[in-house]
Amino acid sequence: MFRVDYQGRMRWLGQFGRLGAVFLAILLGFTFQEAECALLVSPDGPSLVEAEAGKTVTLAVSFSGAPDPTLRWYMGRSLVVTWTIGLPTTDADIPVDKKDVLRIEPNGSLTFVNIQRDYTSNYTIEMAKAGQGESSATFSLTVYEKFQSVILSPEPEFAKEGTDRFTLNYKMEQGVVQQETWFFNDIEIKTNSHYRVERQSLVILSPTRRDTGQYTVLLKNPFSSVTTRLNVTVLYGPDEPVLEARPAKPFYVSGESLSLSCKAEGYPQPTVQWVFDGQTLNHSQGVLNLNDVKTSQGGVYTCTLVNEQTTDQSRKSMTLKVYERPSGDPMCAVQAENDTNLQYHCRWSGGTPEARLWFPTLSNTSIGAGDFSQTVNTPNNLDGKTVTCMADHPLEQTRCNITARSPAKFLPVVNVTADGEIVVTIDCDSKASPEAVVSWSLGSEAITSGTPYQISRDTTQLEIRYYNVSNFLDKSYSCTCRNPLGSQSRVIQLKGPSISDSSVMVNQDRTVATLTWEVPPTAIVTGFDIQIKGPDLLSKNHNGTQTRGGSNKFLTIYQKPGYVRIADVFPLDPKSTYRFRIIPKARLTEGEPSKEHRIGPGGLSGPAIAGIAAGIPCSILFLILLGGLIYLCFYLRKNRSRQTRYPVSRAVEKAITTKTEITPHNLLAAGLKPPPDYNRIHLAPSERSVALPSFVPPPPVRMATTV
Template sequence: MLYQRNDCCRFPPWAAHMQVLVCHWGRVLGWGACPQLGCPGDIVSASQFSLHLWTSGMFFSKIKMRETLKGQASMIIFAFMLPCAGCALLVSALGPTRVDALADTNVTLAVSFSGTPDPAVTWFKGHLPVVTWTVGSGVVPDVAQSQREVLRLEPNGSLTLIKVPVEYSSIYTLEMTKSGLGTACLNFTLRVYESFQNVTVALLPERVQEGTEELMLRYGMQQGVVERQLWFFNGRPLPDNLRYSVEPGSLSIHRPDRTDAGRYSVSLSNPFSSETAHVNVSVLYGPDEPRIRVRPAQDFYTSGDSLTLSCQADGSPRPTVAWTFAGQTLSLGQTGVLGLSHVQTAQRGRYTCTLLNHVTGAQRHKSISVHVYERPPGYATCYVQSEDNVHLQYGCRWSGGTPLARLSFPDLMNASSGLEEFTLTVKASRHLDGKSVTCEGVHPVGGSKCNVSANAPVDFLPAVRTHVDSEGKIVVSVSCVSEASPPALVSWYRGGEAVVSDGTEHDISEDTTRLNIRHHNVSMLLLHNLTCSCTNPLGRSIGHLHLQEPSISAFSLFPHRDGTVVTLTWEVPPTSIVTGFDIQMSGPDLPSEDGRRSPNTYRTILPKPGSARSADILDLDPKALYRFRVVPRALMAEGQPTASHRIGPGEGLSGPAIAGIAAGIPCSIVVLLLLCGLVYMLLYSGRMKSHQARYPVSRAANKVQTTHTQTPQNLLPGGPKSPPDYNRLHQTPSSLSVAPPSFVPPPPVRVATTV
């Protein structure tokens, strides 16, 4: 923040008080020179003043170190903030320096000063001094002679204006001077306003015609001082346009036209008053090109109708309108409306309207012709038909009206025509296939046309639908519809023979487009091929059909996110005989017929009608494995089931099972090694026992010749071995890794002794 006062010393009053205090007590205590805030002409900011205060603090600190008692006394005295004088002369405003005043009221340009008790005061109005005085002196302030009734100086140097007139708006400057302290200055801007009275707006010229050079709007008032003026057009601020020129006290419109007509307003304001004045501007023009309207708007009118003619044109003032017919004036006024009721053919002719601007004298004329006839109602209609399925008969109808409408078929190269309704029979030929033939209806008021084309039957596909009737029979409905004009006649064949309605097994609709076949047995419906033939005079189209057994062409499964719901969708071949579907599932909750649970056992969980093509299966276990398929059915006959779709976790080992196997493999190897070691120890123990000491025998026994016969199964390499004694080892066969061998006693031995 900067503290500035024109050309005088510029720093805040509180900063001066602080410096005065420091200077005064510095001299009293003998400190010497004091720090300075600045000099006249400097600009002192808050940061600069903070630096001065810090410098003063450093000054106090040095003195305190040298003279402690004096420093303590100086701080106590500084706390009381005693004022001082003689350091600087300061002057400041006790309010805003820009003052707005209402005329004939008192206003004071209030000031305050410090630094000296008796400065010399001079007030300037612009560059002219109007008041001089020395504060505190007993001399009366010197006020200019012509302004003594208005100007008054206050004891503190403030200037008061008594019932200030408007002409006292000016810049006022206060200058305070004190010898040795310089000069302090302060500027005030005083603006004096009057309240608005009787504001009006005038037009120059008063009557404006479109295309004139310029229109001026000038405002005037009985009294008032304008600080701001705003112009409005129809309640909105005046648009930015080069055609408008705004000057103090006026608005000019260059080359005004009809768009400039409206309400203009000027808003005048100052700090104490505001006023708005209005004026309506009219621009003379016209009449423009007349506009004639007929209601109801028609090309002609029938006898007895009523109609209204209106003639209007833009103009200011509004022009008058006169209607004339056959030299007679029928109406005169500003509405321009002429009503004709129950018109007759004698009232057809030319009607003229004349428009007149009675101010400018300009005129315009315009005419219209009125036709009165009896027109045939509606529009012409066309058709084509055949009576013998060989010829084509084109027809057109548009009846009524006066005179009667004349009808013809020019596209058929025939000059004949007829009234109201006309038919023309031609022999069917290939070039007429798809050709658009136009019927023209001619009437004095206007014409009407219609188009018709003959078309041979186009290729088509028979459509098959199957249902079960109330007798429990399968009903196969075959439809053969081909686009053709005239409509095609349909003939039915089965296995090369014509099919006729018999009321039991075969039934043909009245329009011959649908054949119903009924039977209990599906296989009987599949014996023969069906053929339908669509013919008209322009051609023939044949459709072949072979019925199929119940089947499904496509089958899909869509699981939901949570795994508890699946949606099954399927399609059926167009010629398949299907009366229903069986939705089958295999899973954990579906036991087989023998009560056992098998993952390949399917059970029907949901029947669907033959028209169904989707099914939703609910409440499934997302952790279980399910399989689904759809079986098509025709009553009791089942078709080939669809391929199955599965949902659920994979069919292989689960994660925990695989982890268990992986952990069990090394354990199994360790156990197997232990078992092998145990078997080896058993065999080794048995072999050691076979070498133990036997009872002594006689020498004669050594000469005994022994014959020992054994079975081949007991012969082992390295001599005979005894089987292990399981009872002695206290082992059971179940504790071994393999079943123990069965023990077979040796056969009897024959011994012969020779002495």
């Protein structure tokens, strides 16, 4: 009954599943039919497309609403492609003269290969599907050529002031201009009452002398640009001369070089005559060079310009002043005054006249010349603030800056050396401006120079000398850095020889071990003992063979000075186990050794430990079975001894003494340990790796034979 009922239920469930699948298919059919009710085509990207001549470009489209519609591509009003999506693209109907350029893509997009300028046009794609309607999309394609050989030429050849117009034209061998821009001396020109931009030309209306300069035309399209320049000079003048000194300065420093230039707004360029203090100079160039000028060369210079074509003349004069500049650059400094005040100092000496100096941050009324100082009685608000010294000279205005800072937080630096005595040097250097004065103390008592203390000249270093390291311990040294803006103090508690951290690394061949270690920053350490426990390092005897020994105690193999933090130990036996440690020392006093570092084989691996853990239950089970088997054998033997025995004849008994042979028991196959191999007794001592077992020969067994 159960089987029949189960099969019936399974058939009912199968029929219900098939009906559900049919219902789902009908529902999905209606859904997709609704979704594909209208054909829609649209650009798959920009509809305004710009292309470079000779390149490949695609008018990309996407469509939806109907499968495999028929499409038509129009170039303007001309039909260029007819095709049905889903058919091979080679079946597309393309005019013969355009087959080398046009190519239809599987999704209906139109690709142009090696496109040329004559393909610039509007393109329209129309898609249609019976029963799904029609849809279209439009593109605008512009093809540009790169510019080649653009030439700018004037008309007429020379521009003259007062004429009606002057025109600049450009010509080129190839190119399509999308944007044309004109510039005069790099300033863009717009059409106005003076300029008119026409097709491929720029017209200057009523040119004047101000139109002399460089004219530039910039032609652009999306794929190239070209810039062409032409210098234009308008004939005019001469006018009032322009007399300049270069470099232009109100004053000049003795020893500098300068030049005086005289020019007029005229063309052709007039000739020049120079007069200095009423005397004509033998120099007819427009530029007068004065090298390594002296103060005696200061005075009035007059330039006269003559236009040889128009015979017009004009002249201009200027006064040249030569001064001496202060040497170097201004220097700023700040120093403590009476341990409570700050004195700001600024110096820029020499020069004619002397430079004016002042500190605007401190005061706008206190001004000095050449060498100036100003004292501040309440400097607390100046901590970390930059103070500027303004230096003003007729030849130059400059400045220098100085920042006063209170002592910053710092960490003392402890260095230890040993030269008969143990010398501990403590450095307390706090960055401060003005420089901080450092005071030292031991507990509450001030430290002064003298045995065993020595304080450096700048007070930032304390040197302590003792023969015994114990004299350094349990003492708190303090250093205080102070300037008028504040102070910082630190307490230094010296420690005995110790190691804060250590590690060991082994090379790939496991023949070299590298020990590294660190010590506390205030520990007194003058050296280190590198110790090893295990086999001795490999060495060669006089016969050339390697020898090795061993020790169960740590032995010192290297001694390193106190500044060393690394040691290499080699050569090591890669098959042996070693232990290392480092002993810090302060002369003869040893500190606590570092932690022990072990390298080499030894111990149990993870799989071995897992095997032992899994074997313990199996061993217990095996012992239980073995005990049961022994009990069974004993029980069977006992029953056998209880059976009826028949009498035997009293024949002469022959006693035969033999040795029993030891044969392996069948239980050894189950994993029991076999008896000792007594043959190993005869091995040489060097061949035995373990202690020999004590051997007791078995007693002779007397066996009786009845005849």
